[in-house]
Amino acid sequence: MGLKKISRLSNDFYQDYSDEKYEQILKKKTRPYSIFTVKIDNNLYAIPFKTNLTHKNGFFIKSTGRNILNKIQG
Structure with missing residues (x-):
């Protein structure tokens, strides 16, 4: 395995991959998307890193504060 890196999608990325052509790419101006x-x-x-998955097709990180809070809230 070669290069490994965690980064965020940039404004340049969203300019290169517009909503019109790539509607499945998540985009909220107040939320960064990490990959x-x-x-x-x-x-x-x-x-992509995702939170609050509604299905079991993903890797769940159990030790994060957000995951613990979600378990408490139901």
Whole structure:
């Protein structure tokens, strides 16, 4: 495995990938979106970090304050 990095989607990213063409990309002006990038066999992958998943198709980080708060709230 090659390059590994955590970063946020930038304003330049959103200019390059507009809402009209890429409507599935989340965008809220008051919220940053973090991604984990990894390069494997010369292919670059960007894996989004998500919170409050409503399904089990993801990796859940159990030790964060937000996750603990969600369990308390129900």
